[in-house]
Amino acid sequence: xxxxxxxxxxxxxxxxxxxxxxxxxxxxxxxxxxxxxxxxxxxxxxxxxxxxxxxxxxxxxxxxxxxxxxxxxxxxxxxxxxxxxxxxxxxxxxxxxxxxxxxxxxxxxxxxxxxxxxxxxxxxxxxxxxxxxxxxxxxxxxxxxxxxxxxxxxxxxxxxxxxxxxxxxxxxxxxxxxxxxxxxxxxxxxxxxxxxxxxxxxxxxxxxxxxxxxxxxxxxxxxxxxxxxxxxxxxxxxxxxxxxxxxxxxxxxxxxxxxxxxxxxxxxxxxxxxxxxxxxxxxxxxxxxxxxxxxxxxxxxxxxxxxxxxxxxxxxxxxxxxxxxxxxxxxxxxxxxxxxxxxxxxxxxxxxxxxxxxxxxxxxxxxxxxxxxxxxxxxxxxxxxxxxxxxxxxxxxxxxxxx
Numbered sequence: 001x002x003x004x005x006x007x008x009x010x011x012x013x014x015x016x017x018x019x020x021x022x023x024x025x026x027x028x029x030x031x032x033x034x035x036x037x038x039x040x041x042x043x044x045x046x047x048x049x050x051x052x053x054x055x056x057x058x059x060x061x062x063x064x065x066x067x068x069x070x071x072x073x074x075x076x077x078x079x080x081x082x083x084x085x086x087x088x089x090x091x092x093x094x095x096x097x098x099x100x101x102x103x104x105x106x107x108x109x110x111x112x113x114x115x116x117x118x119x120x121x122x123x124x125x126x127x128x129x130x131x132x133x134x135x136x137x138x139x140x141x142x143x144x145x146x147x148x149x150x151x152x153x154x155x156x157x158x159x160x161x162x163x164x165x166x167x168x169x170x171x172x173x174x175x176x177x178x179x180x181x182x183x184x185x186x187x188x189x190x191x192x193x194x195x196x197x198x199x200x201x202x203x204x205x206x207x208x209x210x211x212x213x214x215x216x217x218x219x220x221x222x223x224x225x226x227x228x229x230x231x232x233x234x235x236x237x238x239x240x241x242x243x244x245x246x247x248x249x250x251x252x253x254x255x256x257x258x259x260x261x262x263x264x265x266x267x268x269x270x271x272x273x274x275x276x277x278x279x280x281x282x283x284x285x286x287x288x289x290x291x292x293x294x295x296x297x298x299x300x301x302x303x304x305x306x307x308x309x310x311x312x313x314x315x316x317x318x319x320x321x322x323x324x325x326x327x328x329x330x331x332x333x334x335x336x337x338x339x340x341x342x343x344x345x346x347x348x349x350x351x352x353x354x355x356x357x358x359x360x361x362x363x364x365x366x367x368x369x370x371x372x373x374x375x376x377x378x379x380x381x382x383x384x385x386x387x388x389x390x391x392x393x394x395x396x397x398x399x400x401x402x403x
Contacts, residue, residue: 068254068328075285076292080339082125087345091303091392093127095349096120098395099388101134103381110169111365112379119381121308121351134391139174141394142208143237146178148195150216151278152263154184155271162215165362166382175390178202182221185263185274188281192225196232209237211393215360216335219244220281223343227294238301238393239343243333243352243359246304247291247340248284250328251321255279284340291344301396302346305389307333307359309377314355317374322355333359349392354380 100116180198182191214222219241226233260276308331314322318334331338333356363371364378
């Protein structure tokens with residue numbers, strides 16, 4: 001099979017089913033052009049990267065739309081209310097001030113620069129900024145930022161990692177930053193234990209506090225760790241969830257059993273099998289039940305950044321899952337609905353104008369040829385985003401210590 005036919009078969013077929021992939025005719029020329037310049041091995045690696053998302057997209061694209069959430073009287077009682085009723089403080093104005101100050105001061109040094117109002121949505125009710133100055137010097141507190149990645153990252157770690165483009169910038173400012181590789185297909189309980197063990201192996205200085213950044217399923221894993229291990233939460237100053245699956249995602253509730261089993265086969269030799277536990281951990285049913293049964297520790301400050309954008313700004317490969325999730329709510333990033341990404345009792349930092357991959361995964365910079373054909377809306381100022389997160393958390397902790 002030629003490289004172009006191999007690439008197309010990945011994009012539009014699942015066994016026994018022909019898939020009417022979005023924009024197929026328009027894609028054909030770019031797929032063939034991409035395939036001519038990319039080895040077969042690299043093609044295979046590319047399509048293992050987002051295989052979970054692609055499975056969802058392909059399966060749904062060939063099926064008649066149907067409810068993702070099943071009729072289930074075992075679900076936890078819930079209510080959709082404005083953030084204040086959920087005990088969530090609104091810190092959008094200050095985060096915007098910090099983000100904009102960084103972008104205006106040195107955002108142009110990085111790829112994907114854009115005005116901050118194009119990177120951050122402004123939803124109704126956002127408070128007015130107070131005009132307070134923004135510190136842009138080196139790190140002032142002994143903190144260690146620890147990134148927890150999302151679904152299947154362990155399986156593709158040699159190909160792409162969250163914030164691999166932005167981490168060096170944060171380190172240049174004196175912030176310490178680490179990365180914990182959790183099980184790519186494991187459940188959140190298993191991954192919480194891995195987080196505990198990884199922190200135990202770190203050489204933390206006296207007084208050094210941890211700040212976790214949980215991306216996608218990484219948010220689920222680190223929230224579980226905070227509750228399961230009080231010793232770990234006592235060493236943690238803050239948790240930031242980024243496009244996090246906090247209240248679950250209907251996508252995971254709708255994954256067919258055959259695709260859960262297929263994950264273990266596709267990633268055989270790359271990461272241990274999970275027997276579907278990763279998907280179950282992301283389901284709305286399981287996450288809501290977990291939130292109902294567990295209280296997050298009061299000693300840790302929780303911050304949330306959600307993401308959503310319009311369909312034209314969703315990467316081509318993610319549009320089928322965006323369309324499916326839009327049946328629940330069009331304000332989604334292709335994997336998570338905007339209100340499902342907020343930690344109850346935490347602080348809302350803002351809504352990023354990007355899809356689920358663009359906020360953290362640098363396909364456009366590390367694999368531009370392949371990104372040009374499939375991950376087509378991946379540009380985002382990730383250096384500015386990561387620095388803004390670090391500066392807001394540091395400012396908040398300094399203010400707390402000075403009281």
